[in-house]
Amino acid sequence: MKAKLIRALSYGGGLLIVSFGITMTILADLGTGAWDALNVGLAMKTPFTVGNWVIFIGIILIIVNALITRSRPIVLSLLTIVLLGYFIDFWLIVVFQHTLFSGLLLQLMILLLGIVILAFGASIYLQAEFALLPIDGFMFAIRDLLGVKIMIAKTIAELIALIVAFLFGGPIGVGTILVTFLLGPLIQWFFPRVGKKLNWKTAH
Template sequence: MKSVYIRAFSYIFGLMIVSFGVTLTILAGLGAGAWDALNVGLSHMTPFSVGNWVIFVGIILIIINSLLTKSKPVFVSLITILILGYFIDFWLLIVFPDTLVNGFFYQMATLLVGVVVLACGASMYMQAKFALIPIDGLMFALRDVLGVKIMVAKTISEVTALAAAFFVGGPIGIGTLIVTFAIGPLIQWFYPRFEKRLNWKAV
């Protein structure tokens, strides 16, 4: 029973940390990750918030993943995107409304902290092994359908999101490159450390 609580904590708290990391990369103003840039761009074009678009895009990806894999939609992933979307809006609209980081040094510092926090949260939420973010689901779906390595599938996914973000005027810049290339190695570093500390199978 104790393991269930640890998994739930890892899942919810991890997603909260992910949302905070995403928020910092957006507030830095140097360019967000490809999918986040897409959501920000869409929010500027519509009356919907960034968090709303996290949910909308997530639903679309759940459907696309289902079509690609010819399987039933993973509706449990709705829980993940709902939590993530609402947390992102909490940080952006309530905690940091109209916040703008000025000065390249502070912008870069905010961005780098955001990337580390994002990777930390992702490593934690994945420990629960509950419901993946649909973006990660797309990566695995592309891997299986195209028969390519996971990094190739991830690259295809990111490039697609980047093209869409560019089309809708999302924030693309040096920060986008940093997020894209740093997030994987950071998760790889954090994951085994959280796995050891949150060893819910052993409790």
């Protein structure tokens, strides 16, 4: 019972922290990760919110992933993207509405803080070993389709998102570069340390 509770809290709490980190990178206004830039760009061009587009793009990727891998869509991933989408809108619309950060140094600090928080949240969410985000599923689908290494598949997926984000005027800048190169190593650093603290597999 305790293990299930820890797993549920890791899943929900981790996604909440991830959404806060993403929000910080958006509010820093120095550029966000490729997929977040795509969601922001689409939100700027349509009546829908950033969180809405997290859900819409997630649904599209669930379908695309199923077609590429010739398997059934991972329906559980819907819960992940719905939670993440609503959490992001909660921070952007309810908590930080009309919040603007000015000054390059402050913006850079907010951006770096957001990346660290995002990595920390991801390391918690991943401990639950529940449904992956469709973005991660897309990366694995590309790997299987092209027979390439996971880092190459990740690069291809990021480039696709970056190109579409650019076409829709998404926030691409120094933040995009920092997110791309810092996020992976930070998650790797946090993951085993968070795992030792949670240790839900041995909890009773």
